[in-house]
Amino acid sequence: ETGVTQTPRHLVMGMTNKKSLKCEQHLGHNAMYWYKQSAKKPLELMFVYNFKEQTENNSVPSRFSPECPNSSHLFLHLHTLQPEDSALYLCASSPPGTGDSPLHFGNGTRLTVT
Amino acid sequence: SQQGEEDPQALSIQEGENATMNCSYKTSINNLQWYRQNSGRGLVHLILIRSNEREKHSGRLRVTLDTSKKSSSLLITASRAADTASYFCATARNDYKLSFGAGTTVTVRA
Numbered sequence: 673e674t675g676v677t678q679t680p681r682h683l684v685m686g687m688t689n690k691k692s693l694k695c696e697q698h699l700g701h702n703a704m705y706w707y708k709q710s711a712k713k714p715l716e717l718m719f720v721y722n723f724k725e726q727t728e729n730n731s732v733p734s735r736f737s738p739e740c741p742n743s744s745h746l747f748l749h750l751h752t753l754q755p756e757d758s759a760l761y762l763c764a765s766s767p768p769g770t771g772d773s774p775l776h777f778g779n780g781t782r783l784t785v786t
Numbered sequence: 787s788q789q790g791e792e793d794p795q796a797l798s799i800q801e802g803e804n805a806t807m808n809c810s811y812k813t814s815i816n817n818l819q820w821y822r823q824n825s826g827r828g829l830v831h832l833i834l835i836r837s838n839e840r841e842k843h844s845g846r847l848r849v850t851l852d853t854s855k856k857s858s859s860l861l862i863t864a865s866r867a868a869d870t871a872s873y874f875c876a877t878a879r880n881d882y883k884l885s886f887g888a889g890t891t892v893t894v895r896a
Contacts, residue, residue, distance in 0.1 A: 678828075713888055714790075714888045728883070764828075764829075772816070772836075772878070774831035775829070775831065775884065776831070777821075779827050779828045782826075
């Protein structure tokens with residue numbers, strides 16, 4: 673148990689669907705992250721939230737829309753995705769960012785876009 | 787942008803042997819971290835080494851950092867089947883953002 677819970681674990685969606693990924697942590701952390709992991713590629717940072725405020729959008733297409741209603745919950749809303757968006761989406765959290773704190777990851781949502 | 791780059795991409799060893807993997811990076815860093823990822827799971831933090839440190843140990847793990855060469859190594863001693871996983875280095879610059887490499891896949895054969 674990592675302390676960071678992601679649901680669902682697996683998701684198959686068509687290109688015209690709308691779905692949401694959920695991430696929840698009860699570690700008392702104030703920073704939350706979305707990463708994309710594609711096969712044989714480095715993890716790509718997508719979004720960062722500190723104290724519910726978005727502090728990083730790493731040039732992510734608008735078909736990905738994050739939401740952070742409080743410091744414990746993070747969502748990633750998906751719509752009109754492309755097949756190349758198929759990947760493992762990882763959520764992570766950390767204490768307020770000093771760069772000196774390790775990230776705590778969830779087990780990810782395996783997304784397949786058909 | 788990618789900062790850390792692991793080498794080799796894949797490593798296969800016999801149980802009981804040591805496994806060594808390396809990480810190179812391009813710009814100055816605040817700290818370097820190593821993570822492990824088992825198949826189908828998230829990343830788990832293993833060890834963090836700061837830029838003013840040269841070596842750190844944690845159980846069977848030994849990490850070195852050479853800032854003059856912009857490189858780090860992770861040594862796993864007396865490997866076990868449970869060490870089969872992918873290992874990632876991540877570099878932190880003066881902001882809070884971590885940059886990950888593509889990882890080294892380690893297979894420990896029984």
